[in-house]
């Protein structure tokens with residue numbers, strides 16, 4: 001589909017990343033693959049996303065009670081395996097420092113709900129702040145992956161578009177969580193100072209740029225005895241290895257000992 005290729009190329013150009021270092025100088029970078037995705041596959045994904053999103057809107061409008069109970073039949077919604085969720089929860093509950101918990105990149109709030117339930121089970125009072133663009137990756141962050149980190153053009157363009165802060169907030173309220181707030185914001189630009197000391201930060205924004213920028217902004221606001229966890233710290237993961245490279249680079253720059261558990265969670269203790 002030539003139209004899409006043109007749009008994507010324009011997209012990259014519009015954000016003018018020419019000033020950035022050449023791909024070889026970035027960890028984990030590979031020769032640029034500026035071939036667009038298979039055009040038919042891309043079109044199908046785009047249509048699928050739009051249709052699902054419209055159905056969600058309709059469902060929330062027609063029958064919110066049904067939607068807020070999430071799904072009447074079983075499914076496994078989590079983006080982590082059971083053992084990874086166990087590890088994440090263990091780390092989360094290990095934090096004793098006072099302060100808020102923040103999740104950067106909360107998407108539909110599945111892990112949010114899991115961790116909120118863990119707090120509830122233990123009777124721990126902790127404010128939990130969810131941050132997301134609720135619009136997937138920023139064009140600049142995606143363009144960096146394409147242009148500098150050599151990822152296939154377009155692969156990040158239609159991901160995580162089926163989410164909405166209103167739906168998430170309504171679902172969380174319906175579940176009775178009163179210690180949670182939802183912010184539609186870019187985690188790379190958010191002013192974390194307004195949250196007060198951060199005891200736990202879970203950064204799950206997948207790509208090199210937003211992970212690195214979120215770390216830079218969050219670290220100075222961490223409480224003593226706090227914990228940062230960066231998701232997707234796996235150098236072998238084709239789509240999300242940017243998170244690993246941002247984490248390792250950040251650790252090196254700040255003289256922080258790298259600690260990765262489950263080949264996924266990059267841990268920083270503060």
Ligand SMILES: C[S@@+](CC[C@H](N)C(=O)[O-])C[C@H]1O[C@@H](n2cnc3c(N)ncnc32)[C@H](O)[C@@H]1O
Nearest residue numbers: 105106107111132133136160186187204205210
């Ligand atoms: C893998 S999903 C998060 C999954 C969620 N933590 C969970 O466990 O269910 C990544 C999310 O990051 C969000 N995101 C991407 N770039 C972002 C940015 N710069 N600031 C905030 N959120 C961002 C996307 O919109 C998407 O919802």
